[in-house]
Amino acid sequence: MGELVIVAIGGNALVKENGRDSIQDQYEAVKETVSHIADMIEEGYKVVVTHGNGPQVGFAMRRCEIANEITGMPTIPLVNCVAETQGGIGYQIQQALTNEFAKRGMKQKVASVITQVEVSIDDPNFQNPTKPVGSFFTLEQSEAMKAEHPDWVMVEDSGRGYRRVVPSPRPIDIIEKDAIKSLIDSGYVVIAAGGGGIPVVKTGDNAYDGIDAVIDKDFATSLLAEQIQAETLIITTGVPRVCINFGKPNQKALEQISIEETKQYIAEDHFAKGSMLPKIEASLSFLEKSGSRVIITNPESLKDAVNNQAGTHIVK
Numbered sequence: 001m002g003e004l005v006i007v008a009i010g011g012n013a014l015v016k017e018n019g020r021d022s023i024q025d026q027y028e029a030v031k032e033t034v035s036h037i038a039d040m041i042e043e044g045y046k047v048v049v050t051h052g053n054g055p056q057v058g059f060a061m062r063r064c065e066i067a068n069e070i071t072g073m074p075t076i077p078l079v080n081c082v083a084e085t086q087g088g089i090g091y092q093i094q095q096a097l098t099n100e101f102a103k104r105g106m107k108q109k110v111a112s113v114i115t116q117v118e119v120s121i122d123d124p125n126f127q128n129p130t131k132p133v134g135s136f137f138t139l140e141q142s143e144a145m146k147a148e149h150p151d152w153v154m155v156e157d158s159g160r161g162y163r164r165v166v167p168s169p170r171p172i173d174i175i176e177k178d179a180i181k182s183l184i185d186s187g188y189v190v191i192a193a194g195g196g197g198i199p200v201v202k203t204g205d206n207a208y209d210g211i212d213a214v215i216d217k218d219f220a221t222s223l224l225a226e227q228i229q230a231e232t233l234i235i236t237t238g239v240p241r242v243c244i245n246f247g248k249p250n251q252k253a254l255e256q257i258s259i260e261e262t263k264q265y266i267a268e269d270h271f272a273k274g275s276m277l278p279k280i281e282a283s284l285s286f287l288e289k290s291g292s293r294v295i296i297t298n299p300e301s302l303k304d305a306v307n308n309q310a311g312t313h314i315v316k
């Protein structure tokens, strides 16, 4: 049996026009990304796919708010917006992968699992929103949005503009992990924990309630990788390699770093909060608990990266 690899697709990587993309544009981006995942599967890797929803869940919230302002139609709670984006993006990945396999004459089957992820109601992150969602705004637009919506919290996101942030509690348990494992063992390519999973809190033995938040998909992916005993975690995003001094004249792309070097770079503040830092922290958590290797790269470098020819590799 091939090595079990979990591949996370960044939500921002599926959006090119800052909220002006159509759903067909997003599908084209999904098709391009999954063609690189299919390359890996063709080489014999067993793959589980997770994905983000940061931009998409923000767009979904905004659509509801605008419809409510104009027509009085009830808004949809954030947790349901997460579920909707998990379903919508999961559908596109599932169909694109199925069609890609058919085109290549591959026999793999694909299944998506609606995934709930347990969080704690006492998580301090509920009091301190950090997860950027939706479109990027200029400083001027951001100030205008805040004046119009005093309850919004906005932050600067990695030099790309200002974005609204929502609470992002840490994932504790992937509720459907056994179903995901059974599907992998039956030979399925599984799509799971989309958008970081649907946040739920425990209300009793095997009983849960949804709660408004967006879980970081990098932390959820790392936890799922641990719980299904994946060997390799690959986080795909908008850059081919992680950098130190990112965006500065002395920027340097990293090919391979140890856990110790990575911790040193965190201490030196090289990784932006809300974008690269969660990927790095999730990578360290996976390596320190159970994993063998982590790769951070862009989708087009996937096949080379898994064969040690591209990407940033974090090693034990």
Ligand SMILES: Nc1ncnc2c1ncn2[C@@H]1O[C@H](COP(=O)(O)OP(=O)(O)O)[C@@H](O)[C@H]1O
Pocket: 009, 010, 011, 012, 013, 052, 054, 158, 236, 237, 238, 239, 241, 242, 243, 244, 245, 246, 270, 271, 272, 274, 275, 276, 277
């Ligand atoms: N040190 C860094 N090295 C490389 N990219 C960085 C760094 N710090 C911040 N970034 C930015 O973070 C982005 C990845 O975060 P983000 O777009 O939020 O993730 P996602 O792809 O999961 O949606 C990169 O595309 C890059 O613009």
Ligand SMILES: NC(=O)OP(=O)(O)O
Pocket: 009, 010, 011, 012, 051, 052, 053, 054, 055, 195, 196, 214, 215, 216, 217, 218
């Ligand atoms: N939920 C989440 O972390 O989404 P992004 O990866 O798109 O930010």
